[in-house]
Amino acid sequence: MSRLRTDHDNPTEETPLLQTDSANGHDGKGPVPITPLPRGQISILFVLLLVEPIFSQCIYPFINQLVSELDIIGGDEKKIGYYAGLIESIFYLTEVVFVIQWSRLSDYIGRKPVLLIGMAGATASMICFGLSKRFWQLVLSRCILGALNGNVGAMQSVVGELTDSTNMAKMFALMPVVWSVGATLASVRPLIGGQLARPHDRWPKVFANDFWRHYPYFLPCAVSASCSAFGFFIAALFMKETLNRKKTRPSSEAPEELESTTQTPIPLLTLARHPRVLLAVANYGSLCILDIAYRAVQPLFFATPCALGGLGLPPKTIGLILGSFGILNGALQALWFAPLVRRFGPKRVHMAGLGAFLPLWVLFPVIGALAREGGMTPWVWAAVMLQQVVSVVMDTAYGCVFMYITSSAPNRSSLGGTNGIGQLVAAFVRAIGPASATSLFAVSLERNWLGGGAVWLILIVVSCALWTVSIPLPRETWPREGDPTANDEVHRDRST
Structure with a gap:
């Protein structure tokens, strides 16, 4: 059945995107009921949000000790801070260059593919970091992580598409809590980044193989990579694409009265x-x-x-x-x-x-x-x-x-x-x-x-x-x- 064209069928950048009260299920009287959050999809998003600081921050507890063991400092401990700071910051500097490209790409190919690429890149880069023995290898691993990580912008877009004005505040209240838990798991001394470094020194009977002596920081990196791999498979199997790319086909009764519901991304x-x-x-x-x-x-x-x-x-x-x-x-x-x-x-x-x-x-x-x-x-x-x-x-x-x-x-x-x-x-x-x-x-x-x-x-x-x-x-x-x-x-x- 055809419908009449309204002012909202052809919205411009200045036109408020309004709907009628009846279409929204609200008669305009009294407070608007809070829309329930889609718990399943929100839970998946929280898993990805929890993993994000784990793979980005897990190196903090051991990075100074790792750099002190590299040939690049030449035994001069005063250089540790310089090289450690460069390794830490290169991830964020690379992310600055690519974050807007990934966020923009998600407007065309969808949020889910960008998140999957980010999780896959994090898994690969953390494995590479744990196996790196030279300074340039460490830097390259962090560059890969920053270049492929468009997760933050994509996740915020998913939040915008899963929520409305009645429940958006609740969602943004929970996100910092989840992030803080992930950051704590990653970098607090007793946990991933601190406790799992140099396992052959802590648990020599369990990690007696020479591999753990040659790569003493592989275990925390591998655990972080496992977390991002887990996030990848959870998102790949259960996450639904939130970007709506479907078009409404014109009806044969009145094709001139129908418009596509798809809006193209603005330059x-x-x-x-x-x-x-x-x-x-x-x-x-x-x-x-x-x-x-x-x-x-x-x-x-x-x-x-x-x-x-x-x-x-x-x-x-x-x-x-x-x-x-x-x-x-x-x-x-x-x-x-x-x-x-x-x-x-x-x-x-x-x-x-x-x-x-x-x-x-x-x-x-x-x-x-x-x-x-x-x-x-x-x-x-x-x-x-x-x-x-x-x-x-x-x-x-x-x-x-x-x-x-x-x-x-x-x-x-x-x-x-x-x-x-x-x-x-x-x-x-x-x-x-x-x-x-x-x-x-x-x-x-x-x-x-x-x-x-x-x-x-x-x-x-x-x-x-x-x-x-x-x-x-x-x-x-x-x-x-x-x-x-x-x-x-x-x-x-x-x-x-």
């Missing part, structure tokens, strides 16, 4: 200039700038002697503080993020998260002054804990900005490209952010600007400036195709 340069994409990505970049600066200077502040305005804490204590944030943040985000977004809206939660940087910067000199006057008193520890709690508030901005990026895509066929642009900007910021922030901290102390506190004043000013980027955001995320709230009042374009 990348056009997509990068789209107002909604620009606004969402600008907010993502602003958040990354401040967050990376915070993550870089926080451990540096904790390690700086009290006489210079820091706390003079040992590495073990610093690790416990940072680890406590991971546990606290994961638990509270999973419990509170979705209800907060549903109650106050993503814009308010996002602005509150960005605004939390102001008390974070202010607390640094306050904590330093308390420690300088009376040592590590309970008041100092209370202030440190308060800073951790405020950090949780700040971290809620990530879930909100991911919601805005997902909904900013002009159509679902451009979702991969949109996520790729966001990941490219974030990766660039993360590449230059730590060195910039720590250099500013060091210069403030060396030149005694404002008694060494100029770094905090500068970061406060930068935070205030970047907070204004969030003002043009609409109160709710932009409407998307198929959203049950697409015709709700809350999804009208309101800036305040």
